[in-house]
Amino acid sequence: MHWSEKIANQLIEAHPERDTFVCASGISPSGSVHIGNFREIVTTYFVTKALQKHGKKVRFLFSWDDFDRFRKVPAGVDRSFERYIGMPYSEVPCPFGCHRSYAEHYEKEFEHALHAFEIRPEYIYQTAEYRSRRYNKSILHAIKQRKEIYNILMSYKTGETSEEARNSFFPVHVYCESCRKDSTTVLAFDDRNDTLLYGCACGHQNTVAIADAVNIKLQWKIDWPMRWQMEDVLFEPGGRDHSSETGSYNVSKTIAEQIFGSKPPSYAPYEFIGIKGTHAKMSSSSGNNYTPDDLLQVYAPEQILFLFAKYQPSAAFNIGMDEDVLRNYTEYERYREAYGANTIPGEIREAFELSIVNDDRNEKVPKFSLVSSILPLVHFDIRLLRDVLLRSGENYSQEAIEQVANRSEYWIKQWFPQKLVAVNSERNIAFYETLSTEERVWVEAFRNLLRTDNEGDDEALMSEIYAICHDEDSKVKKRNQKRLFSIIYRLVLGKDEGPRIPLLIQVVGSAKMMALLDF
Template sequence: MSENFKPIHWADQTADRIIRGKGDKEVYTLASGITPSGVVHFGNFRETMTVDLVARALKARGKNVRFIFSWDDYDTFRKIPRNMPNPEELEKYLFQPIVDTPDPFNKSESYAAHHEANYEGQLHRVDVNPESIYQAKKYRAGDYKNEIKKTLASRDKIAKILNQHRKEDLSNSWWPVSIYCEKCNRDKTSVLNYDGNNELSYVCDLCSHKGKLDLDNTSRVKLPWRLDWPMRWVFEDVDFEPGGKDHSSEGGSYTTAKEIVKDIYGGEAPLYLQYEFVKIKGGAGKMSSSSGEVVTLNDVLNVYEPEIVRWIFASYRTNVEFAVSFDLDVLKAYEDFDRQERLAFGVDSGNQKKVDMAKRVYQLSTVGELPDEMPIQPSFRHLCNLLQINEGNVEKTRSAYEIKNDRDERRFKERSHCALYWLKNYAPDDFKFHVNEKAPAIELNDFQKSFFRNLKSFLENGIDNISTDKELHEKMYDFINEIRESKPDFKPGEVFLPLYQILISKEKGPKLAGFIMSIGKEKILALLNQLDI
């Protein structure tokens, strides 16, 4: 792609804004971050994905990009999320650094590490590979000691800035740091004195311990969020960082950080982009780390291929709220994606504007290499039907498709996995079926019997000569019209309904002609042969 292509996508437009705003730089630093206070939920992913899309856009402009992901694991462990194992054990660590809280799953070295590794693994699945920065390590290594001194020395100036955005002024005993008590490791401490140089003394409000810290050699001091954020913008030379509504409100942390970064740390704020929330529709609970019912990126990846997850985010502007569906709309999402993929590869035609956008969104959605030719597109709906006909057997289902290359193989594998998972966990009951082996006992009148006799004989003698669903559909209507010669008001439902009952013991199901073709004549004949016709 040329470095001067026209920016039609918001990620490209944002990349151009960054280049214009920050000037020509050797490397552009884009940042995102989360406090690993619990399972990282899917709502957080919008921020990560927003940065990743802009990173790709900058790279498409030929720029070097550093995408940093800050794990705020030196934050305090404030609240035990619901549904965490061993809550009694976790309770002992409240108000200690999250990084010192043990992993209740006993898998990782800490509570923080557990949730960090988990999310990082999920990100790799959608080809998002940021450079992780673990804030506890940075703080404890003393990397920020000069910034901490600068912050303490600027206490009055900072309080003045913050007070402009507060209803009530900060108290005179407020200091712009939090200290983890050397004795009980909790951050419920108050600063007693700062000597203006290296010595900071404090008292613990919980265990009454009094301590003196040497700022050059302590790992106990941390900046609160409203200072931590702008401090790191300068420390890492951040050029772009998006934020959710919660940070973006008037007087919110972005407003104050923008002033603090300039007046206290002598830097400038990164380019900002506010993103809207993402909702979940159907089959899953509320998205919040503390509610316990958490939807994760992995949950979404159980239903959507990685490319489709990226594609959904790339398709919406960041200021648009959207929902990721787990209900029947999953079918629509797959159909939409397939249509856009066909547009992007020129398999379908559309107006130039739409084609250009489809291509750009598709490039931004790619996981791994952009394929030369369009991957196979097993319709999600049809795939669900075939998998059910084959009782979940993926290998058997695979034989219905012409798999040409590795990309096709991966598409088929991932889509089948998603279809099976969706059927098992989220599909509405009337979408699910099991093909009978034994025909249920049903009463048929003479007209119906004649239809089934005709159908049976066609399956025995004629079906091998047809190749499309449409031909079989027309054939069945020929049989119905034959009945109508003696019974003009005969309705198709009078044979289709019993046919569904015979096939799947339901009153409706997938479109019959295609369904019969997919099930195959042997199975259908075995059922029809059990009828008294």
């Protein structure tokens, strides 16, 4: 049983009376949302699909925490934006001048990417929620319960408590009405009039009535359980950093129960996703990340979803843009064929079905590895690519070829230039002279094979090529074959590897290959 199905079953069993199941996730728009953040929403998405499979109504919430403070200028944004640190993301200008705010720029960027996956949650923008005064009763309640909240927070820390710290603690951030930053200090709270006096580092000071305030935000570990109660959330995942014994979830769970008198939602911790070849954590601010848009340039939406669906949320994995792309494609293509033939194993079948965006199992699609081996040799000309595929007996729609070719070209040019191969313009005499007498005999035998017409029978041709370097010892035979292929590729392409030999002949042409092998 797939992990999302297990979570859905647990939710249904725990809430048999429920008509609607509210599942939530959320992200702060601190920069471009990367695929580590994407795991937050896709985990929730899979659970909502599992619930819907059981005929349940679902509210799929996605909170943009755009009332959070702007903490750090990310890579790719002008350093002058440091002057906005401390303001809400929703009040920082768009770094690129194309949206109304910093928050909106990164929100719309991610929302556009989600459309490609057909993921359409109900978006909640926290700036709008706070400014609507919807949360003000909860804010007032938290302020009046501030000493109890202080005790809970400190019970999860190793530091010592003090009556002075307890008396001066307020579970809120206040944005200054003058400079709009949170460089403020709560100076006093009037318990009879429910007003709060604050002072700011900019010199501004004011008293605000909690009921009317639009510049007060609950601290994260109080804000989270407050929203669980407000939205009646039954399930929400969280990253590893929130999931430790003293992490945000356990703290917020206690605050939900003891301060807001509500039951916390079921929780699924998820592991971080790494970038292959680096131990650094993915981060929007550092620019050390892949975004969903980055992956969508290389993979179809279904393949990306499958990459997440096949792993338990608690399993860490790395994503690389090197030869891992070929491995991921090969795996997905194998399961796609098995799914079409109804031979795919159980749990993988469920992961595959969760990943379906458009059910195109009956459409023929060229193999990514095949396309990426041909494209550089035909100078990325899709018309020539289709001609080569047709001559090889591979017939696909123009749309199917273009989709795979465009992703392949982007991957090769942007991420894996090792695939940029070209046919040698002249004979590689220097390399030929390094060959042994036996290897030169192989080359001449292969050249003689090119003179014969195999009538497109690739298997017959490969049998004859294997026979060139045959040996009774199977290990020697295998080593010889590998060496022969390497020699052919070096003499024709200048590299140690390349497309399958019959395909190489199709692309280069027999006459050209014989000329390059004429010594």
